[in-house]
Amino acid sequence: MKKSNIKHYKISCQVNGNKFTGYIDPNLRLIDFLRDVLNLKGTKEGCGEGECGACMVLVNGVSVNSCLVMAFSVDGKSIITIEGVDDIKYGKSLKEGFKRKAAVQCGFCTPGFIISASELLEKNPDATEEDIKKALSGNICRCTGYKKIIEAVEWARKNDK
Amino acid sequence: MSKNKYSFVGRDIERVDADVKLLGKAVYGDDLSFADMLYGVMIRSPYPRARIKSIDISAVEDDKDFVRVITASDILGKNGWPVLDDTYPFLVSDIAEFHSQPVAILVAKNNFKARELAKKVNVVCDKLDFNDDIFESMKDKKNIFSNFVVKKGNALEEIKKCEYVVEKEFHTNYQVHSYLEPQVATGVFSDDGTITVYSSTQCPFYILDAVCAVTGFTANKVRIIQTVTGGGFGGKEDVPALVGAHAALASYITRKPVRICYDRAEDFRAMSKRHPSYSKVVYGADKNGRIKACIVKYILDGGAYSTLSPLVLWRGTIHAAGPYDIDNVLIESYAVKTNKVPCGAFRGFGQPQISFSTESLIDDLAEKIGMDPLDFRLKNILKKNSLTATSQKITESIGLSDLIKTVRKNSNWYNRKNLTPSSPNKKRGLGCSIAYYGVGLGAKGKLLDRAGAYLNVYKDGSVCINIGNTEMGQGAFTVLSQIASEMINCPIKNIRFAEVDTSKVPDSGPTVASRTTLMSGNAIIEAAKPIRKNIFKTAYDMLKLSGGKGIMIASDGLFSMGDKVVKFNDVIKECFNKRMKMSEQGWYVSPDTSFNIENGQGEAYIVYSYAANIADVEIDTETGVIDVKKIYSAFDVGRVVNPSLAMGQAQGGVLQGMSWAVYENLVINDGVMKNPGFTDYIVATSLDMPDYDIEFVEKYYSNGPYKAKGLGELPLIAVSGAVRNAVKNAAGIDITYLPLLPEKNLKLIKLRNNNR
Numbered sequence: 001m002k003k004s005n006i007k008h009y010k011i012s013c014q015v016n017g018n019k020f021t022g023y024i025d026p027n028l029r030l031i032d033f034l035r036d037v038l039n040l041k042g043t044k045e046g047c048g049e050g051e052c053g054a055c056m057v058l059v060n061g062v063s064v065n066s067c068l069v070m071a072f073s074v075d076g077k078s079i080i081t082i083e084g085v086d087d088i089k090y091g092k093s094l095k096e097g098f099k100r101k102a103a104v105q106c107g108f109c110t111p112g113f114i115i116s117a118s119e120l121l122e123k124n125p126d127a128t129e130e131d132i133k134k135a136l137s138g139n140i141c142r143c144t145g146y147k148k149i150i151e152a153v154e155w156a157r158k159n160d161k
Numbered sequence: 162m163s164k165n166k167y168s169f170v171g172r173d174i175e176r177v178d179a180d181v182k183l184l185g186k187a188v189y190g191d192d193l194s195f196a197d198m199l200y201g202v203m204i205r206s207p208y209p210r211a212r213i214k215s216i217d218i219s220a221v222e223d224d225k226d227f228v229r230v231i232t233a234s235d236i237l238g239k240n241g242w243p244v245l246d247d248t249y250p251f252l253v254s255d256i257a258e259f260h261s262q263p264v265a266i267l268v269a270k271n272n273f274k275a276r277e278l279a280k281k282v283n284v285v286c287d288k289l290d291f292n293d294d295i296f297e298s299m300k301d302k303k304n305i306f307s308n309f310v311v312k313k314g315n316a317l318e319e320i321k322k323c324e325y326v327v328e329k330e331f332h333t334n335y336q337v338h339s340y341l342e343p344q345v346a347t348g349v350f351s352d353d354g355t356i357t358v359y360s361s362t363q364c365p366f367y368i369l370d371a372v373c374a375v376t377g378f379t380a381n382k383v384r385i386i387q388t389v390t391g392g393g394f395g396g397k398e399d400v401p402a403l404v405g406a407h408a409a410l411a412s413y414i415t416r417k418p419v420r421i422c423y424d425r426a427e428d429f430r431a432m433s434k435r436h437p438s439y440s441k442v443v444y445g446a447d448k449n450g451r452i453k454a455c456i457v458k459y460i461l462d463g464g465a466y467s468t469l470s471p472l473v474l475w476r477g478t479i480h481a482a483g484p485y486d487i488d489n490v491l492i493e494s495y496a497v498k499t500n501k502v503p504c505g506a507f508r509g510f511g512q513p514q515i516s517f518s519t520e521s522l523i524d525d526l527a528e529k530i531g532m533d534p535l536d537f538r539l540k541n542i543l544k545k546n547s548l549t550a551t552s553q554k555i556t557e558s559i560g561l562s563d564l565i566k567t568v569r570k571n572s573n574w575y576n577r578k579n580l581t582p583s584s585p586n587k588k589r590g591l592g593c594s595i596a597y598y599g600v601g602l603g604a605k606g607k608l609l610d611r612a613g614a615y616l617n618v619y620k621d622g623s624v625c626i627n628i629g630n631t632e633m634g635q636g637a638f639t640v641l642s643q644i645a646s647e648m649i650n651c652p653i654k655n656i657r658f659a660e661v662d663t664s665k666v667p668d669s670g671p672t673v674a675s676r677t678t679l680m681s682g683n684a685i686i687e688a689a690k691p692i693r694k695n696i697f698k699t700a701y702d703m704l705k706l707s708g709g710k711g712i713m714i715a716s717d718g719l720f721s722m723g724d725k726v727v728k729f730n731d732v733i734k735e736c737f738n739k740r741m742k743m744s745e746q747g748w749y750v751s752p753d754t755s756f757n758i759e760n761g762q763g764e765a766y767i768v769y770s771y772a773a774n775i776a777d778v779e780i781d782t783e784t785g786v787i788d789v790k791k792i793y794s795a796f797d798v799g800r801v802v803n804p805s806l807a808m809g810q811a812q813g814g815v816l817q818g819m820s821w822a823v824y825e826n827l828v829i830n831d832g833v834m835k836n837p838g839f840t841d842y843i844v845a846t847s848l849d850m851p852d853y854d855i856e857f858v859e860k861y862y863s864n865g866p867y868k869a870k871g872l873g874e875l876p877l878i879a880v881s882g883a884v885r886n887a888v889k890n891a892a893g894i895d896i897t898y899l900p901l902l903p904e905k906n907l908k909l910i911k912l913r914n915n916n917r
Contacts, residue, residue, distance in 0.1 A: 047425040
């Protein structure tokens with residue numbers, strides 16, 4: 001085994017509005033930091049290679065695949081996971097839309113879709129169906145056929161308070 | 162449609178598990194935590210076929226996080242996974258028969274390290290010759306896992322008399338389930354001598370059998386608990402039993418909880434797939450356009466072990482002539498061994514492959530005769546009192562002709578020649594397909610076709626239900642809540658489904674074959690009947706006592722008589738005051754059928770669901786790229802218990818069928834998978850989805866719960882045929898393969914242009 005002297009790396013960040021300051025393993029991916037250090041299990045690992053979008057979170061308002069981001073790189077940044085989306089714009093209405101439009105099936109991809117959609121609506125409150133399809137194309141859902149997810153996002157766009 | 166008289170059944174009830182999933186609080190397999198948990202990673206065969214000599218751990222044994230390696234010699238019970246037969250060893254003791262076959266389990270203190278260490282373990286082995294070709298393999302009879310025959314009339318003689326005959330060979334490739342949650346299981350050995358396995362699964366009872374086999378434990382000392390399951394589609398039918406058995410074995414040996422969670426590449430390499438297929442189909446029709454004979458040879462590439470191949474093959478065989486009324490049918494089918502990953506269950510279970518062939522060829526036959534392909538189908542389809550290929554008489558619940566007319570109307574079929582492509586280099590066309598689907602396990606699997614349910618009403622009016630079938634995303638817990646609510650007139654929110662636990666409910670068979678609404682639904686109805694009697698009698702007495710007049714109406718969780726009303730919860734309180742029995746077990750066994758396996762004749766399934774599709778497709782004649790613009794479908798699944806959830810299932814199934822037909826291309830060269838991940842194995846995204854126009858036509862089934870049949874698999878089955886036929890109608894090319902890869906399509910387009 002290669003011996004590493006740097007066992008820990010100090011970071012400060014905000015996760016769902018809560019401040020975290022502490023030492024982490026520099027090998028840790030963001031998804032591992034969220035799931036294993038902070039016990040936020042709502043972020044899911046579907047592929048580990050940034051293709052499926054199940055692990056998407058917002059870092060400073062931008063959606064990223066947390067399996068491709070190293071945890072130390074979020075030092076000084078603000079992170080939103082599915083557990084914290086109620087506090088961001090469109091978060092609650094997206095959840096309501098997903099429920100009303102039956103856009104949740106197995107649910108494993110759902111947190112990632114909600115993160116992607118919240119980023120889209122924040123940037124483009126007038127998003128068309130085509131915009132939504134494009135914005136969600138980095139998220140794979142194998143259950144729904146996407147239609148109901150798109151309807152859910154449209155519902156949230158129209159009904160956000 | 163007539164007015165719905167039910168409060169819960171047939172209504173758009175919101176998913177009962179939506180909230181917890183939307184909060185990110187649903188506990189999937191890898192979300193569970195246990196103190197001192199260890200992590201297992203499989204050590205796998207590096208070659209498609211190899212004699213394993215030893216496992217060299219010298220590079221890892223001194224690592225502080227390394228715990229141990231478990232090999233075949235550590236197995237306490239029997240080293241054979243019980244899945245129809247038990248030839249597939251839990252861990253290879255001698256010869257590995259496919260690349261990535263499990264050879265050993267490396268156990269370490271953390272997941273990350275376990276994977277790192279596993280890479281350094283050396284499997285010492287001799288590389289052996291392997292066979293990856295079904296035709297080569299079939300030359301040796303012992304490589305045929307199973308074969309079936311369906312023989313009705315005399316197809317070989319009758320085909321000679323036919324005015325019109327078409328004959329073609331077809332090939333289809335693998336399909337990977339691509340559920341979003343990879344395989345995961347946690348084994349927890351307890352000092353009291355029991356083992357609990359937490360698993361992402363469709364079939365907890367298969368895992369129970371496997372854990373008992375590998376550990377030698379009796380069933381009463383093993384519990385399998387299903388965790389929230391992130392998709393299945395058949396991929397969590399058999400394989401979780403292997404994963405669960407490995408986790409259980411590792412836990413028993415280490416005396417610690419052990420988690421095994423596949424990464425995506427491992428999931429691709431090691432878990433089951435839709436079988437690649439070869440088929441040769443011949444149809445013959447008389448001069449009036451009546452199909453007189455059908456001859457099919459159907460071969461599935463089973464991979465290295467038999468596993469579920471015989472059952473998959475049987476379902477495919479039974480349905481291989483298509484949903485047509487044909488007097489003379491001869492079907493021969495084979496599942497064949499090759500040194501590749503074993504194939505198994507996938508939504509449709511052996512039907513989609515042969516449906517692609519037959520629906521393609523039926524279209525070609527209509528063209529040859531000069532008939533409209535829908536009219537040709539309408540003339541030849543199964544109707545009430547028709548005999549299927551197995552000579553089973555269709556006695557009720559058949560909507561096929563209505564379905565065809567529905568999609569014909571919705572797609573504006575007669576205007577199809579006037580559809581304009583989106584650019585001059587593109588061609589656009591419509592194509593159709595139809596399907597039928599035998600609900601449940603059928604004559605070949607009927608010993609497993611039973612289900613139990615336990616329904617317990619608490620004195621506060623809340624209700625807990627245990628069933629043996631699973632929620633995996635399809636909406637079973639919601640639909641079954643509706644059935645339970647309807648039975649006892651209980652508000653939906655009062656009902657909770659407990660996680661499926663093999664110690665709490667009798668073996669209810671697998672959650673497959675679109676059987677859960679039917680089987681568990683009927684089991685719940687059986688359990689609810691005596692409770693309903695108690696509740697309704699008590700409510701009646703309460704209303705009478707309070708001066709109610711007239712008949713009692715039970716609706717939406719309320720009981721009323723004239724102007725008097727009592728609530729469900731108050732009735733329950735009174736039931737408890739009267740010391741009534743408010744918990745019951747229900748048991749449902751599917752109706753018995755008679756079937757002769759020798760000639761494939763008899764009642765194959767208890768009832769059939771039906772589908773019709775029309776695809777609107779564009780093909781770029783310069784690139785060969787196919788764009789499926791819209792799919793019109795109509796389904797007869799009996800009563801639709803929850804229209805909104807059913808629509809979601811249908812849309813998802815249609816897209817899975819389309820994705821298989823157009824995009825999904827798993828490549829295995831020399832026995833090694835080349836694209837084990839979503840980077841190179843393409844599944845449809847939101848940008849690839851077609852528009853959907855889907856309708857349900859409800860033809861009630863008398864033995865179904867509230868007259869429902871089954872839905873899950875049907876929407877996928879025939880989509881590929883509709884897409885292929887649309888491409889044929891658009892560009893005049895004759896496709897006989899799946900997936901419809903652009904480069905292959907382009908070759909056909911060039912060939913056609915050269916022949917002009």
